[in-house]
Amino acid sequence: MFELKPMLSALWRNKVAALLIALQLALTLAIVSNATVIVKDRLTSMARPTGMDIENIIAITFMPVPTNYDMAGAVRADLDMMRSMPGVVDASVTNQIPVSGSGSASGYFLEPNAELGDVTANYYQTDPNFINTLGLNLIQGRNFRLDEMRVRGSNESGGANVAIVTQRFAEQAFPEESALGKFLYHGNDDKPIEIIGIVERHLGAWPSWSLAGNVVFHPLLVEGNHKRYLVRTEPGKRDTIFKQLETKLSERDPQRVIHLETLTEKLASTYVADNIMVKVLSAVMTLLTFIVALGIVGLTIFWINQRAKQIGVRRALGATRANISRYYLVENTVIATTGLVLGTAGALIINQLMVSEFSQPAMPLPMLAVCAVILLAVSLAAALVPALRAANISPAMATRSV
Structure with a gap:
């Protein structure tokens, strides 16, 4: 010792x-x-899993040159053209790009004309192809229908009557019961927004946000001075489709500025x-x-x-x-x-x-x-x-x- x-x-x-x-x-x-x-x-x-098929998704942002641009018509024509391309699984329009670090959030109330007790979420204005384009897993309810899709001008008010939410948002808003079939409200608005579907996961625009995963989707196209698309390709064909997209979009309508990125690049940039x-x-x-x-x-x-x-x-x-x-x-x-x-x-x-x-x-x-x-x-x-x-x-x- x-x-x-x-x-x-x-x-x-x-x-x-x-x-x-x-x-x-x-x-x-x-x-x-x-x-x-x-x-x-x-x-x-x-x-963390993003809930999306990140490796096979291309994000496109375009801004038209003319001031009297037919945004709704351009979106329909672009989406039809991109969905018909060999190697493309699906394409969708959206107000923001996931995991980009840029997006919009809002408070959702569970009662009409409420002022307290809102649940904050990142929201997307998109179309019925959005879930398939991102490869989201719809675990309850249904997808949007075309007749539920609304188009409005940038200076107009009002939104869609239905919404799809993530499971995290659903559990936070309705911790003791299923969110399917429940209603959400915007601020002092007494117009109900029915939850018709729940997706398993979507990380949203800000992966580092404390509320990342709280996401709400609306079937809505707001015409404005720019628009974004998401294009999902078959595995292994993303880079080939990437090279084709800018050319085809420019040929279809040369009166705009187009920028393409992969969602992999966006996620890496965010992190x-x-x-x-x-x-x-x-x-x-x-x-x-x-x-x-x-x-x-x-x-x-x-x-x-x-x-x-x-x-x-x-x-x-x-x-x-x-x-x-x-x-x-x-x-x-x-x-x-x-x-x-x-x-x-x-x-x-x-x-x-x-x-x-x-x-x-x-x-x-x-x-x-x-x-x-x-x-x-x-x-x-x-x-x-x-x-x-x-x-x-x-x-x-x-x-x-x-």
């Missing part, structure tokens, strides 16, 4: 250096554990900030851990050089190499454990602040424990090489250095 009293006495004589290493470990644990929570949250968010944060935080965690390891190596070597004579005396008195190595490993464990205990308290305090001020997820205690164990293992690994070096100091060399 080790005599802890002499060890603690030696640490007390070198308390400043030991305390600095302990505080460095504490700070590293506090930062690394909270950074791990953020990284895990971002990775989980980016890995670019999350990807950067994951990479930066991962680099910071790696760098901090490396710096802590260097500090432990340097301190252990410094102490070994200072205690060369004492190590030689112990070897002369019968201490084995294993005894010497274990001494420095245990000494390092005492310092590391002190720092990690302080770091655990600091990590929990910082996490509470982040939860309350920045809406970050709470830190699970098992995750904090894993981070602490990893840092303890790193500290022991860092001290191992110097400890083995100390064990190789011979009694003769130590006495000659007196």
Whole structure:
């Protein structure tokens, strides 16, 4: 057994250096554990299913040049042309592009003329082909019918009488009963909007939004100064169709500006900030851990050089190499454990602040424990090489250095 009293006495004589290493470990644990929570949250968010056939969808935005442009007629002609193209599964018109970071949201009430208790959702104005175009899974109810589709001018008011919602929105709006057949209302409007269908999932326009997945679809075409299409292709044919679409749309009507993107590009662009944060935080965690390891190596070597004579005396008195190595490993464990205990308290305090001020997820205690164990293992690994070096100091060399 080790005599802890002499060890603690030696640490007390070198308390400043030991305390600095302990505080460095504490700070590293506090930062690394909270950074791990953020990284895990971002990775989980980016890995969420979108509910759409992202890899095979092309998004098109066009803006006509003439001011008296027949938007409704152009939309019908474009959709008919695109749906007839070989390799195209379906095409739809929409007021916004999913997972693009740009869209519209509104509050929906469950009672007419209500002012409080609305449920906020990202909404889409689209057509009966929208669900098939995106590859959404309709789990309850039915799709829109053509006779439910409404076309209105941009300066006109009013909307559709029916809506399809996501399962997440349905559960939030009607947590204790099925949303199918229920009614929604816009603001002070007493005109009911019947929920005729529920889709399993649609991430919406803002994947990083706290309410991402709360989505409502309306069969409505609002004529304006621009319009968007979504085109779904057969697997493996997206890039070929992509090259054809701009040419065919321009040939059909050259009086407009057209821009094409894939939904894969849109999703990657939306997650670019999350990807950067994951990479930066991962680099910071790696760098901090490396710096802590260097500090432990340097301190252990410094102490070994200072205690060369004492190590030689112990070897002369019968201490084995294993005894010497274990001494420095245990000494390092005492310092590391002190720092990690302080770091655990600091990590929990910082996490509470982040939860309350920045809406970050709470830190699970098992995750904090894993981070602490990893840092303890790193500290022991860092001290191992110097400890083995100390064990190789011979009694003769130590006495000659007196």
